[in-house]
Amino acid sequence: MDKELPFLVFIRQTIAEHYKNGYFFVLLGFLSLTIFFNFYFRLEKSLMYPLASHVSGIFIYILFYGFAYFSMLLLVLKNKKALWKSKRLWFLSLGVIVSLSVSATYFYITPIIHSVENPEHRYLVRKILVNSRNIFFVAFPALLLWRYIKDKEDAFFWFSFKKIKLIHYVLFLLPVVFLAYLASFSDSFLVTYPTFKTHLASNMLGIDKCIWKWIYEGLYAFDFVWVEFLFRGLLVIGLFQVLGRDAxxxxxxxYCFLHFGKPLGEAISSILGGYFLGLLAIYSRSIVGGCFLHIGVALSMDIFATLRL
Incomplete structure (x- = not known):
C-alpha cells in the first residue's frame, strides 16, 4: 500500500484496478441477483428469521454468510491458489462468519423475553437484550482475534486518528445524512425506524422510558463499533497482508447480506458504503472513520424518523 498517496488518489487507483480485473461486474451481478431473490421472495424474513430462535439457526446463518463471502473470495483468488493455504485467511474469515451467525440468532435470550408478562416491559427487555448481546458474543471473541493478528504499530482495536482529519469525515457524512433525511419521508422507512419506539416501551424499574431510549441508543451505537471491527477491521485490515486491496x-x-433484513434502499446503499469504508480502513489502518460515519448515519435515521412520527 502506498501510504504517501493522497486519499482520493488511493481511491481512484483502487477503483481502476478492481474495474480492470472485472471485480465490479461480477460483484454487482452477484449482489443484484441475490438482492432480487431475497426481496422478491422475502427469503431472509420468511426462511431465516424463524430459525433465529433455535440453535440450528447458527448453522443456517453460517451457510448464508459463508455463501456471500466465499463466492467473492473465489473471484479474487482465482489466479492465487496458494493463498487458500493461508491460516490467517481461514482463521479470520471463519471467525467473523461464526460471530455474525451467533449474533443473528437469539435463542439464548428468548426464554428471558417470554418470561416478562407486561407487553411494554417485554418490548423494552427485548430491545435492550438484543442490542447488548454482542458485548458478550462478539466483542470478547473479537478481542481475542485482534490480539492474535495485530501488528506492533497498530492502535488498540485499530482506533487510530492519524491519517484523516475529522473534518473529512464530516464532509463525507453530510450528503449521506441528507439522503437519510429524504428517505425518512418514505412509509417503508418509518416501518423500520426509529428502531426504538418509545410509545411501546415502559418506565421499567422506575426509570423513565425516555431515559431507556438513550440507554438503548448507546447500545445501538456500540453495535456499529463491532460491525466496523468485524468487517473493516478483521476482514479488511486484518487480511490486507493476504489479499491486499482485494480484501x-x-x-x-x-456486508450487503447483513442488510438483507433492512429496507431495500439500505441493502443497495450498503454496497457502495461498504466498499468506500473498506478503502478508508485500508488507507488509514483504522476503523475510526467507519465508526463515525456508521453511527452518524444510523442515529440520524433514528432522529429523522422520530421527528416524522
Missing part, C-alpha cells in the same frame, strides 16, 4: 470485495458481499 474489500468479499467483505462488501457479506
Amino acid at each position: 474489500v470485495i468479499p467483505m462488501v458481499s457479506m
